[in-house]
Amino acid sequence: MTPLLELRSVSRHFGGVAALSNVSFSLPRGAVIGLIGPNGSGKTTLMNVISGVDAPTDGAILLDGAPVQGLPANLLARRGIARTFQHIRLIPDLTALQNVTLALRTPSAGALDILLRLPRLGRIERDRRACGLKLLDQVGAGQHADTLAGGLSYGDRRRIEIARALASEPRLLLLDEPAAGMTHSERTSLRDLIAGLPERGLTVLLVEHDMDLVMGVCDEIHVLNQGNSIASGKPEAVRSDPKVIEAYLGAEDA
Amino acid sequence: MTDLFYAYHNVIDLCLLNSMLAFGCFILLGVNLFSLATGGLMAIGAYLSIWLTMQQGWSFAPALTAALVAASLAAFGLGSLVLRLRGDYFTMATLAFTEVVRIIALNWDSVTGGALGVFGIPQLTETWQLAGLLALVIYLIWAVRHSAVGERMRAIAADELAVSTAGHDVARFKLALFTASGAIAGLGGGLAAHLNMFIAPGDFGFLRSVDTVIAPVLGGVWNLAGPVIGASVLVVLPEALRFSAQMREILIGVTMLAVVLFLPAGLVGLPKLSRRRAAS
Incomplete structure (x- = not known):
């Protein structure tokens, strides 16, 4: 092989x-x-x-x-191929969860969904949120989902970065x-x-x-x-x- | 109230128009792009739309749509070439574009009237149209910002490398934004051309580009109210300072400097600041 x-x-x-x-x-x-x-x-x-x-x-x-x-x-x-960085590269002004969902492969909403705010949009965003939460739980950072990444401890940020890398499957x-x-x-x-x-x-x-x-x-x-x-x-x-x-x-x- | 409207409707129209144009730069500033292409893109929209309404007998709405599409295409082409440039070089390249368009406009007499400009343009732009289109632009930007795409925008502003290793094509994303900003500039150009009876190439040059990008910086780059406040201040301030031509430029410059130095969030940050002062 x-x-x-x-x-x-x-x-x-x-x-x-x-x-x-x-x-x-x-x-x-x-x-x-x-x-x-x-x-x-x-x-x-x-x-x-x-x-x-x-x-x-x-x-x-x-x-x-x-x-x-x-x-x-x-x-x-x-x-x-996904990676984490020696010097953590989370987006400080997004929440932990938003940092993770940034890399999700699950389909994101299309232009029409977003511009017309179709009902589909809510469903897609909920699915993505659920995926992101699952990943955060897996790395043990679920409790920080809605905290801005910039305000978290070093160890937490490292784990969230791993969750983001895993999000891209x-x-x-x-x-x-x-x-x-x-x-x-x-x-x-x-x-x-x-x-x-x-x-x-x-x-x-x-x-x-x-x-x-x-x-x-x-x-x-x-x-x-x-x-x-x-x-x-x-x-x-x-x-x-x-x-x-x-x-x-x-x-x-x- | 109606008297007030008639006395100041020129100023109100300009506030609405410049606010809309400022949003074109606002979405670019959101991903750290400082573009001076607005003047050139506006000129494309302006000249195309008056050529269509005055010489081809088109009605206003299709002419505006054509202006929007043409400027979007121009922005797409320009963006494909210059978005790979970094920082200052990108800004210089967009300025060069605006200058090239201005010089073409100066010399293409049959369409643009050359340096003398075009006279007798039908005044088709109405205040309600400006207000409605501005509201539409604000709504669209609001909807995008409150979605996963808006999060991606903020992420690109903070760390492009992190976004690309997360699997996103940052270059394509910026090109889409640049094209959208071209659409706004083209639409604004068409509306501006039909607002007064006269346009000349000088209306769409360096100063126009700078004014448009300064408005969101002055008002606030992170808040949807920023471009409206910034553009309105830039329209009203010179009117208020009409008593002295020289002082006008100086005072506007001083105001800009003060905002950049003391209000990094722009004028929208002013209430928060004064509240903090009052509290302490």
Whole structure:
């Protein structure tokens, strides 16, 4: 079976700086794949390139075997790639619920429904509201549905951003440091949430610094250092890989 | 009351017309687009509609409809080209469009009368039409703002990247808004041309574009009352300051500056501010 997503020698250069060089790996369907590496190793650049926020300088990205590199973000979202951001990008002056319904795939009202305020409009908006509430409940933020996103805590906003990503009914979910700024108990429920995603038909690429979370939830881990893929494999193998330890702790002189 | 209406009906007509035009810029400002194309789009609507009513014998309503459609198409074409430009560059490109239209109008004597303008235009625009069409524009914008589309507009204003990663084509959305604003400008142009007996290319230039975009900024960009208040102040203020030609420009400039500096929400923010003053 073709993997859901395959990266073939993906590179991204900014002027003379290689943020990514020849990164290749694939995401099997229904897997939770971790992407780790020290700061500046290219993790977010890779997320941007996969989600269409940025385009690779070289290489190919195949979704279901079809090349998708360089497509704009909105088309990739339509084709099933959703993401969250390291720096949360909720709309502060919309409510939590409105932020989620923004990404819903369920049909929105047509121009005539809106301009003539046909009865259909109310029904459609109610359906969308119900969908959004369900998603907010799933991430544990249902009680904040009608609060403006700008006024919520960091952990809540992170969860609402995940709900928004899920609203587009993705097949591939890219999570960029979802646990950052979360309390211990929030991390535990985040872990349960991520672990449950493959059952719903999702494949997850997780960038995260919280090693307990990464080791606990990922089927496989890829390690980036200075834009190069330096290791990949099962969590236990990666954890004890000398190259990974070196990348994180620096080379030992003694 | 009727005496008052007859004494001031010119001013009232202008308030209504300029309010409607201001809504064309209002919907663009809502997604951070600062357009100076209004003058050029108005000119297209104005010249087409008077050509149809004066030379082709069309009646007013179809001529206005044609003006609206033509300016929408022009806005669609212009938007397809210039909406990819960012910020200042977009504004400059829309200004260039207005200038190009003005220069064409200056030289296309057979339709526009060149620099001398067109005289003897039938005065077909009635106050009730202006009021009714303004009400219609306000209703349509209100309906859109109170829907999922309005939420998307606010989201685009705050963070375009978040909206596109949520699966929406931001460029197409902006093009639709720009086309709608072109429709308003074209309609306004047709109404403006049949309001006075005379138009000339200078009526639809840089100053017209600036006045139209300033009105919502002055009144308030986030409130539906903003464009009406802003446009009305801009019509009434020069009338009130008629005693001095030089002071007029200066005082209008000072008023603008004061509003931008002290009332970031526009004049609609004034009652809230004075209430807060009274409370403290």
